[in-house]
Amino acid sequence: xxxxxxxxxxxxxxxxxxxxxxxxxxxxxxxxxxxxxxxxxxxxxxxxxxxxxxxxxxxxxxxxxxxxxxxxxxxxxxxxxxxxxxxxxxxxxxxxxxxxxxxxxxxxxxxxxxxxxxxxxxxxxxxxxxxxxxxxxxxxxxxxxxxxxxxxxxxxxxxxxxxxxxxxxxxxxxxxxxxxxxxxxxxxxxxxxxxxxxxxxxxxxxxxxxxxxxxxxxxxxxxxxxxxxxxxxxxxxxxxxxxxxxxxxxxxxxxxxxxxxxxxxxxxxxxxxxxxxxxxxxxxxxxxxxxxxxxxxxxxxxxxxxxxxxxxxxxxxxxxxxxxxxxxxxxxxxxxxxxxxxxxxxxxxxxxxxxxxxxxxxxxxx
Amino acid sequence: xxxxxxxxxxxxxxxxxxxxxxxxxxxxxxxxxxxxxxxxxxxxxxxxxxxxxxxxxxxxxxxxxxxxxxxxxxxxxxxxxxxxxxxxxxxxxxxxxxxxxxxxxxxxxxxxxxxxxxxxxxxxxxxxxxxxxxxxxxxxxxxxxxxxxxxxxxxxxxxxxxxxxxxxxxxxxxxxxxxxxxxxxxxxxxxxxxxxxxxxxxxxxxxxxxxxxxxxxxxxxxxxxxxxxxxxxxxxxxxxxxxxxxxxxxxxxxxxxxxxxxxxxxxxxxxxxxxxxxxxxxxxxxxxxxxxxxxxxxxxxxxxxxxxxxxxxxxxxxxxxxxxxxxxxxxxxxxxxxxxxxxxxxxxxxxxxxxxxxxxxxxxxxxxxxxxxxxxxxxxxxxxxxxxxxxxxxxxxxxxxxxxxxxxxxxxxxxxxxxxxxxxxxxxxxxxxxxxxxxxxxxxxxxxxxxxxxxxxxxxxxxxxxxxxxxxxxxxxxxxxxxxxxxxxxxxx
Numbered sequence: 001x002x003x004x005x006x007x008x009x010x011x012x013x014x015x016x017x018x019x020x021x022x023x024x025x026x027x028x029x030x031x032x033x034x035x036x037x038x039x040x041x042x043x044x045x046x047x048x049x050x051x052x053x054x055x056x057x058x059x060x061x062x063x064x065x066x067x068x069x070x071x072x073x074x075x076x077x078x079x080x081x082x083x084x085x086x087x088x089x090x091x092x093x094x095x096x097x098x099x100x101x102x103x104x105x106x107x108x109x110x111x112x113x114x115x116x117x118x119x120x121x122x123x124x125x126x127x128x129x130x131x132x133x134x135x136x137x138x139x140x141x142x143x144x145x146x147x148x149x150x151x152x153x154x155x156x157x158x159x160x161x162x163x164x165x166x167x168x169x170x171x172x173x174x175x176x177x178x179x180x181x182x183x184x185x186x187x188x189x190x191x192x193x194x195x196x197x198x199x200x201x202x203x204x205x206x207x208x209x210x211x212x213x214x215x216x217x218x219x220x221x222x223x224x225x226x227x228x229x230x231x232x233x234x235x236x237x238x239x240x241x242x243x244x245x246x247x248x249x250x251x252x253x254x255x256x257x258x259x260x261x262x263x264x265x266x267x268x269x270x271x272x273x274x275x276x277x278x279x280x281x282x283x284x285x286x287x288x289x290x291x292x293x294x295x296x297x298x299x300x301x302x303x304x305x306x307x308x309x310x311x312x313x314x315x316x317x318x319x320x321x322x323x324x325x326x327x328x329x330x331x332x333x334x335x336x337x338x339x340x341x342x343x344x345x346x347x348x349x350x351x352x353x354x355x356x357x358x359x360x361x362x363x364x365x366x
Numbered sequence: 367x368x369x370x371x372x373x374x375x376x377x378x379x380x381x382x383x384x385x386x387x388x389x390x391x392x393x394x395x396x397x398x399x400x401x402x403x404x405x406x407x408x409x410x411x412x413x414x415x416x417x418x419x420x421x422x423x424x425x426x427x428x429x430x431x432x433x434x435x436x437x438x439x440x441x442x443x444x445x446x447x448x449x450x451x452x453x454x455x456x457x458x459x460x461x462x463x464x465x466x467x468x469x470x471x472x473x474x475x476x477x478x479x480x481x482x483x484x485x486x487x488x489x490x491x492x493x494x495x496x497x498x499x500x501x502x503x504x505x506x507x508x509x510x511x512x513x514x515x516x517x518x519x520x521x522x523x524x525x526x527x528x529x530x531x532x533x534x535x536x537x538x539x540x541x542x543x544x545x546x547x548x549x550x551x552x553x554x555x556x557x558x559x560x561x562x563x564x565x566x567x568x569x570x571x572x573x574x575x576x577x578x579x580x581x582x583x584x585x586x587x588x589x590x591x592x593x594x595x596x597x598x599x600x601x602x603x604x605x606x607x608x609x610x611x612x613x614x615x616x617x618x619x620x621x622x623x624x625x626x627x628x629x630x631x632x633x634x635x636x637x638x639x640x641x642x643x644x645x646x647x648x649x650x651x652x653x654x655x656x657x658x659x660x661x662x663x664x665x666x667x668x669x670x671x672x673x674x675x676x677x678x679x680x681x682x683x684x685x686x687x688x689x690x691x692x693x694x695x696x697x698x699x700x701x702x703x704x705x706x707x708x709x710x711x712x713x714x715x716x717x718x719x720x721x722x723x724x725x726x727x728x729x730x731x732x733x734x735x736x737x738x739x740x741x742x743x744x745x746x747x748x749x750x751x752x753x754x755x756x757x758x759x760x761x762x763x764x765x766x767x768x769x770x771x772x773x774x775x776x777x778x779x780x781x782x783x784x785x786x787x788x789x790x791x792x793x794x795x796x797x798x799x800x801x802x803x804x805x806x807x808x809x810x811x812x813x814x815x816x817x818x819x820x821x822x823x824x825x826x827x828x829x830x831x832x833x834x835x836x837x838x839x840x841x842x843x844x845x846x847x848x849x850x851x852x853x854x855x856x857x858x859x
Contacts, residue, residue, distance in 0.1 A: 012813075013813065016813070016814075113784065117669075117670075117782070117783075117784065118669070118781070118782070118784070121781070126781070129788065130788075133788065133791055133792055133795065136792070136795055136796075136799075137795045140795065140798060140799040143798075143813075144795065144798045144799055147794075147795075147798040147808075147812045147813075148791075148794075148795065148798070150812055150814065151794055151812065264675065265674070265675065265678060266673055266674075266675070267672065267673060267674065267675045267676075268670070268672045268673050271670050271672070271673050271783055272673070272783065274784070275782075275783035275784045275786065275787045276787060278784060278787040278788060278791065279787060279790075279791065282791055
């Protein structure tokens with residue numbers, strides 16, 4: 001079966017990859033990654049962020065190389081390496097991964113809402129509303145999903161400035177002495193950081209939707225760079241604001257920092273922040289639903305609309321059962337591990353396999 | 367010879383059967399004085415201008431040498447004189463205000479002389495899109511007059527006027543205008559296709575066309591811009607858009623449009639770019655304020671009163687202390703009152719409308735505060751929000767904005783601030799999915815096009831606008847060559 005190329009009117013401009021990648025990388029993780037990375041590497045953890053950022057660049061480069069070689073998305077890449085049937089079987093796992101990923105984001109966000117804003121909000125009904133919104137977005141096609149990513153990044157961008165209030169009460173000597181942790185501790189922190197920086201791997205799923213994908217590569221790298229810098233700067237501000245002991249007890253350090261924000265007409269800024277976070281979470285969920293439903297379409301050859309409904313229904317049917325902090329934490333841990341395995345282990349392996357397959361095919365042709 | 371005028375019964379033909387029942391159907395026979403040829407005039411008396419018959423047609427036909435139908439081309443001093451032999455055209459021509467001429471000797475040929483009675487309202491000032499500076503002409507109900515107003519402003523051969531007749535009963539003439547060398551061919555074809563596909567019996571106004579050819583008829587947002595300003599139409603034609611003139615409607619439609627265009631008044635182009643950019647920003651702020659402020663009030667007072675600083679909170683509590691209603695009912699009560707006042711004011715004659723506005727605004731407002739139904743603060747907020755919604759330069763969009771407040775209120779009551787953001791996401795998605803003539807409605811915000819931003823949220827000076835908007839995909843994207851304008855000067859040169 002020859003694959004149909006995506007018609008141009010459905011494709012996106014190369015620079016929009018910037019927003020897609022960045023909005024996927026920035027999600028619920030920003031609210032509380034500081035404590036997790038500081039657990040091992042202490043206040044040297046910002047070095048780990050930079051290190052992870054550098055690794056991400058390498059993976060992005062690999063993804064583009066794969067896409068360029070096979071001229072398509074991950075399904076095409078699998079077909080290229082192991083043939084149609086096994087390729088689709090492997091993709092089946094990713095459908096599961098993205099459904100669970102979607103579930104985790106929505107559930108964690110609802111937890112934040114329940115802890116900080118509405119203790120009584122119904123998990124099911126809020127996620128029900130959220131899923132309807134997402135279905136509406138995904139039905140608008142990939143361009144609408146990218147639009148959500150664009151607005152989900154641009155509109156809440158002002159929130160970054162609000163962390164400036166914390167600087168007034170910061171003590172940057174907290175960061176000293178630099179490099180008093182072992183390499184192993186730094187690497188563990190890097191591993192934890194990789195969970196927050198993950199999300200860029202979606203490029204391999206929408207690669208055929210980019211107009212002139214080669215031009216988009218620099219935007220993808222720029223996006224990763226920007227995200228890394230945002231995470232680093234925010235981490236440094238957090239480290240300067242909290243003492244190490246204090247930070248170890250803050251699950252959502254970023255939210256706590258908003259408590260200091262004070263304006264003549266607004267107190268308790270975290271309410272506005274969390275409400276706005278809805279906009280940031282939305283592209284995360286929509287993109288993962290889009291990817292999952294797209295994979296369903298590619299693997300089972302059914303309409304993508306059916307896939308979207310299936311994904312939403314799957315998330316809704318499970319979400320009520322994840323009801324305690326422990327379960328949510330467990331879910332996050334497993335998704336993190338899966339994400340790490342997929343991004344930092346599977347993609348390099350796939351890259352190697354594609355390169356070998358390319359060499360072999362070249363040899364055959366001769 | 368004597369002037370003979372005879373009325374007589376002839377055998378009725380197919381087309382005559384229904385027309386003869388109408389009182390204004392006239393069929394009169396005459397004899398020419400010189401050649402004694404007997405000829406008949408048939409017309410609808412209410413549609414034709416009797417002066418044309420009295421002064422232009424009859425004297426010439428009676429007194430000059432008139433032998434056969436062919437002669438009328440010389441004898442009758444009217445520009446639109448046609449001779450044809452197809453009886454199926456008769457009905458339509460008669461009902462379009464033509465006088466039919468028949469000669470006894472030539473039963474197969476019919477002469478048609480145009481004698482339409484044109485009742486044209488005099489040009490008046492634009493009322494909805496009034497501007498202090500700039501031209502004061504507005505469109506009227508006659509298509510001929512409207513086309514004249516547009517053509518006068520664009521006297522070039524590339525301005526094409528294509529005409530359609532739509533509506534099985536109303537037979538409305540509709541003209542599609544575009545610049546042949548600029549406008550995108552796909553857009554022209556789409557509009558042409560959609561207009562020919564219109565299936566409706568009576569099209570009495572351009573608003574019908576707006577609803578019939580919109581991309582998404584289930585959206586509260588208008589996807590075609592309607593304007594009563596000829597200068598605006600000329601301006602958009604030069605940009606490469608398409609205008610649709612409907613006979614009998616004083617509003618001309620513009621397509622494709624974008625959301626930001628609905629918030630730009632044409633007056634913006636008459637002012638210095640700094641001023642007009644400032645006013646545009648004020649307008650956009652007003653829109654956001656108008657939609658969001660009441661929902662935010664409801665959300666904060668229902669759920670998040672911790673958000674409000676202590677000093678402000680005490681003011682709010684004092685004003686709400688004696689109100690028995692929850693914030694949502696209080697807000698709904700006031701919002702509906704304002705809508706009621708607006709609706710009543712719009713339906714009444716101007717002077718009564720003003721009185722209602724004052725009575726409603728002052729008396730009901732004060733009374734409801736004193737009666738303890740609403741708080742002072744909310745009264746101010748709702749009044750300001752209503753005021754802000756009237757800053758939208760396009761009337762249709764103003765209506766949409768007032769409607770949008772209600773879903774926001776609902777979600778604010780449901781989930782507080784979170785609900786407002788949620789509803790905002792819904793709105794944003796709807797706007798992203800919306801297209802006008804297949805072109806994205808939110809452009810240039812999304813898809814982001816920096817070059818089109820120069821005339822969107824702000825308006826840069828004309829020298830910077832050397833290119834036509836990208837989203838129109840015009841045949842000729844350059845408005846003027848920029849090279850000449852670009853000679854930079856140093857100090858003291």
